[in-house]
Amino acid sequence: MSHNRRIGDNVHWLKYTRQRGISQPMTDLTYVTDEMRAAQGRWGEPWTAPPITATDIRRWAMATFYPEQPPRIYWDADYAATTQWGGIVAPPDFNPFAWPVERPRGRGSPGLSGRRPDGKPLTGMNGGQTDTYGVPMRPGDVISARNRLVDWWEREGRLGHTLYVRSEIEWRNQDDELVRTRFSIGIRY
Amino acid sequence: MSVNFDNVNVGDTMPKWSRKTSFAEWNRYAAVNEEFVPFHMDDEAGRRAGNEQGAFGMGNLRYAYIVNALHAWIGDTGVVREVGCQYRAINQKDDVLTVIGEVTDKRTEGGEQRVYLDINVVNQDGGATCPGHAVVALP
Numbered sequence A: 001m002s003h004n005r006r007i008g009d010n011v012h013w014l015k016y017t018r019q020r021g022i023s024q025p026m027t028d029l030t031y032v033t034d035e036m037r038a039a040q041g042r043w044g045e046p047w048t049a050p051p052i053t054a055t056d057i058r059r060w061a062m063a064t065f066y067p068e069q070p071p072r073i074y075w076d077a078d079y080a081a082t083t084q085w086g087g088i089v090a091p092p093d094f095n096p097f098a099w100p101v102e103r104p105r106g107r108g109s110p111g112l113s114g115r116r117p118d119g120k121p122l123t124g125m126n127g128g129q130t131d132t133y134g135v136p137m138r139p140g141d142v143i144s145a146r147n148r149l150v151d152w153w154e155r156e157g158r159l160g161h162t163l164y165v166r167s168e169i170e171w172r173n174q175d176d177e178l179v180r181t182r183f184s185i186g187i188r189y
Numbered sequence B: 001m002s003v004n005f006d007n008v009n010v011g012d013t014m015p016k017w018s019r020k021t022s023f024a025e026w027n028r029y030a031a032v033n034e035e036f037v038p039f040h041m042d043d044e045a046g047r048r049a050g051n052e053q054g055a056f057g058m059g060n061l062r063y064a065y066i067v068n069a070l071h072a073w074i075g076d077t078g079v080v081r082e083v084g085c086q087y088r089a090i091n092q093k094d095d096v097l098t099v100i101g102e103v104t105d106k107r108t109e110g111g112e113q114r115v116y117l118d119i120n121v122v123n124q125d126g127g128a129t130c131p132g133h134a135v136v137a138l139p
Helices: A011-019 A034-039 A054-065 B023-033 B043-048 B059-074
Strands: A124-133 A144-157 A160-172 A178-188 B017-021 B079-086 B095-109 B112-122 B132-137
Touching: A034 A144, A054 B023, A054 B059, A124 B059, B017 B023, B017 B059, B023 B059, B059 B079, B059 B095, B059 B112, B059 B132, B079 B112
Parallel strands: none
Antiparallel strands: A124 A178, A124 B079, A144 A160, A160 A178, B017 B095, B079 B132, B095 B112, B112 B132
């Protein structure tokens, strides 16, 4: 399988999940909502993160490399100037959307608004993701995002009735260059 | 010697990259990613979410470890083009997580010299927690 992969190929996740014995639920229970059906495939309105600072990048790298020192490309401007990037860049997994002063409304995690049979709210968990990267993020960049609900499936699992929701999210910088495309799986149970 | 396209071969493994993870690592990640989810912070909340051992680590942090391992291998002359993974097993407190990767293909495409890898994050018991793949571009 590996040899047939192409960049941006995310489909194998879904195939794998289905191969793992994951069948359609035997009951009428569903966590799929009308809002999800209405939203499927439609890009939402974009939203924008505050400008990235060198300190944001340095702290991110210090957290993810802890307890060791992060690579100089993420915090040493003089060193970074000598590299192919010509300056500090963010680690590819850097999230410029953390810590908004006002959290954008209407873009919560999809598929979480349903209720379990016992009336409790659903628990959401991260099932995984595939990111394809374009240009790197740099200090001063202003990143905008838009997302859409791709599809979903349900099964009876270890945690009971479980909904898997696949979303696509696209990030672009202030010059409209593609920074990242992410396909992610949300688990709701 | 830094890694480059010509000296990488299918079947090569990239250097292992490890971290022991507990609240010191999770809380730092929560702070930068604003990921203060109760089941990552509190044992009781972790048990309520179905994990008997209590609080557990973020999938996103394991993803960061994969990216970090790739960077440690390719340095600042390579480019990470794609990373994907599934979170299959819980990252329990005090787990020692090790990122492993094996080259499955190399080819020139999109004007770049790209190397494809199978990736995983294994714990101290050898349990594969996070199967995935990566694509890097090398000089």
